[in-house]
Amino acid sequence: MTPTEFDVERVRKDFPILARTVHDGLPLVYLDSAATSQKPLAVLDAERAYYEQHNANVHRGIHVLAEEATALYEATRDKVAAFIGATDRREVVFTKNSTEALNLVAYAMSNAETTGPEAERFRIGPGDEIVVTEMEHHSNLVPWQMLARRTGATLRWIGLTDDGRLDLTNLDAVITERAKVVSMVHQSNILGTVNPVERIVARAREVGALVVLDGSQSVPHLPVDVVALGVDFLAFTGHKMCAPTGVGVLWGRHELLEVMPPFLGGGEMIEVVTMEASTYAPPPHRFEAGTPMISQVVGLGAAIDYLTELGMPAIAAHEHAVTAYALDALATVPGLRVIGPPTAEDRGGAISFLLTDDAGRPIHPHDVGQILDERGIAVRVGHHCARPVCLRFGVPATTRASFHLYTTTAEVDALVEGLHEVRRFFSR
Structure with a gap:
């Protein structure tokens, strides 16, 4: 399958869990694939x-x-x-x-x-x-x-x-x-x-x-x-x-x-x-x-x-496109700092970041993750079993969004809107 033929919406139908809702009807936005991927019906x-x-x-x-x-x-x-x-x-x-x-x-x-x-x-x-x-x-x-x-x-x-x-x-x-x-x-x-x-x-x-x-x-x-x-x-x-x-x-x-x-x-x-x-x-x-x-x-x-x-080259191309889209979209969130390469070159779809409120005060990743979860968005927070990286950058933890073959740009948009909501909550 070539990159232009990659149909993410068709792929998503192979993963039953992606159709479920959480928290009384919110659609699940699963952005934690670096921790574990979801499983298709074939498996x-x-x-x-x-x-x-x-x-x-x-x-x-x-x-x-x-x-x-x-x-x-x-x-x-x-x-x-x-x-x-x-x-x-x-x-x-x-x-x-x-x-x-x-x-x-x-x-x-x-x-x-x-x-x-x-x-x-x-x-x-x-x-x-x-x-x-x-x-x-x-x-x-x-x-x-x-x-x-x-x-x-x-x-x-x-x-x-x-x-x-x-x-x-x-x-x-x-x-x-x-x-x-x-x-x-x-x-x-x-x-x-x-x-x-x-x-x-x-x-x-x-x-x-x-x-x-x-x-x-x-x-x-x-x-x-x-x-x-x-x-x-x-x-x-x-x-x-x-x-x-x-x-x-x-x-x-x-x-x-x-x-x-x-x-x-x-x-x-x-x-x-x-x-x-x-x-x-x-x-x-x-x-x-x-x-x-x-x-x-x-x-x-x-x-x-x-x-x-599906074809690993097509999967890689899709994830690269989603990652590039996400890096650009996250750059529009005030007070957000990506820990890691700022571009999609030689980069995979795991993006860790820090967030501050309007006054420049850090918002703890656990608080970010909890508010995102209330909106149905699943991300990972913590040191991600890579604590020396956090020590290198002088941070206790980060929030991480990670993508896979079934991730859509609409899910990235939901993440970005969720992060704006986190900042509004803490800036009040």
């Missing part, structure tokens, strides 16, 4: 059909239901690989979310069982460095802080410019020959910034560091090709891309997954078990211990089918 139907017709455990039974469930589960692995441009389905590991996927890699970096020449890439200790950025979601910051504490490695980070982009002026000084891993967000959940992955990957390659990319906010909104990006690992989550909650993905280069130790031990991830010791299954099953989130994986497959049919 709801796929999960229901799984439970009604195919419910069984996967990989373990020889009866009809078990074989059907396994086929559905593994078919999604193929869909994920194609969706992100992976060349090998064995590189797709199912997790419960991005957080688990990122922790899996961080855990591998300090697991004493890591042996062999290739596995030396995962060894980390005193004198080694871990590099992140100042705009990371906590899920791509806290695991690396924990790793640094466990191993004695040093945590370093790339700072931010005043307009919410990465400050790459001293990139070579931040990513040094001591760096073992560079982990960064592709698209910021609080600033909306789309980062220049290629430049950072190139520097990481110069020093031999592994590169981990958090694609939680990019994979649902942009065409993503892991081969073109050149990273070693990519994490993303289903619930932000129209799929159910409880399912995520870690993609990793197969030669690395082969030497990574498992994150969890138990059933399904083993090869041979004795009372004395165990050997592990090859990837990806090595990293999928226990009964997995089968229905959610089936739902993820349906979501990928849905997004693929």
Whole structure:
């Protein structure tokens, strides 16, 4: 589907929740998709059909239901690989979310069982460095802080410019020959910034560091090709891309997954078990211990089918247009300050902002969110699990409006009118 063919009103009919009302009849204006996306009928139907017709455990039974469930589960692995441009389905590991996927890699970096020449890439200790950025979601910051504490490695980070982009002026000084891993967000959940992955990957390659990319906010909104990006690992989550909650993905280069130790031990991830010791299954099953989130994986497959049919380039173009429209519209609200890039260039549809009244007094984001909710408008308030960004800009919290393929300019207009009402209320 080309951008000119993208029919957002037709798309909205696929999402039952968008037709509901709140607060005694107000139409729902859902502007919180960076927190979680809504789900189309195709995804709801796929999960229901799984439970009604195919419910069984996967990989373990020889009866009809078990074989059907396994086929559905593994078919999604193929869909994920194609969706992100992976060349090998064995590189797709199912997790419960991005957080688990990122922790899996961080855990591998300090697991004493890591042996062999290739596995030396995962060894980390005193004198080694871990590099992140100042705009990371906590899920791509806290695991690396924990790793640094466990191993004695040093945590370093790339700072931010005043307009919410990465400050790459001293990139070579931040990513040094001591760096073992560079982990960064592709698209910021609080600033909306789309980062220049290629430049950072190139520097990481110069020093031999592994590169981990958090694609939680990019994979649902942009065409993503892991081969073109050149990273070693990519994490993303289903619930932000129209799929159910409880399912995520870690993609990793197969030669690395082969030497990574498992994150969890138990059933399904083993090869041979004795009372004395165990050997592990090859990837990806090595990293999928226990009964997995089968229905959610089936739902993820349906979501990928849905997004693929619409076309990720068309979705990206639509969201880019809505974001540009929103930035212009928000600029008409007195006392509003966007935290992050002021234009839609290299930017996604998550816009965080501050608001003041006529006297220039700050209006707390919680108050902004509450008044907007009274008008049926759902936004996010707080530090958005990215508190270092708030500290960098000297603010306790922000209000965030975030968009997806079903967002309309009329909803942006409702937001702007709601913000005028917030200012009128507090200016009285």
